[in-house]
Amino acid sequence: MRQRTADYEEAVLGVVVLIPPAKVLTYGDIAEILEQGGPRQVGAVMSRGPSGIPWWRVIRADGRPPYRLEGLAVGHYRQESTPMRRVPAPPSRTGEPAGYLLDLRLARWNPLPHEQDTLREIRRRLGRSLAGDCPELSEPDDGVDP
DNA sequence: AGGATGACATTAC
DNA sequence: GGTAATGCCATCC
Secondary structure (H helix, E strand, C coil): CHHHHHHHHHHHHHHHCCCCCEEEEHHHHHHHHHCCCHHHHHHHHCCCCCCCCCCEEECCCCCCCCCCHHHHHHHHHHHHHEEEECCCCCCCCCCCCEEEEEEEEHCCCCHHHHHHHHHHHHHHHHHHHHHHHHHHHHCCCCCCCC
């Protein structure tokens, strides 16, 4: 039940810690790997400020680092030599300082075969907990009534 | 129950 | 190359 979110969070974090230095995944990538939820759900997990994980390796689909954390993230990118390019003009004054974009073509993580196995395992475990958590899904459900 | 919200994504100008 | 409008999916009022 409520466990559902905890399991989802664990799965997301399990994927994030596998991303190697200088590589990144988008929120959507992770949702796709898990085959559960969507980008916003992944974002929701990350927003809880999980500790001890490379949060800066999870970015938006357009290459921007996590909202409001760009300054911090860029430091990590420089340290890891993550393919990044400086964006010329500051977009807008409405909050987005942006100034850096990750080059997703170069920086997106492509899991090796053995890493894909690990990802599959995470996905399977999540699927299991979700299924075992909602027995109603398999319940025949009695008469719907007239 | 219905609507607002969010570390998002895609499509259309 | 940008922004603007829509769609999404789960959570939380």
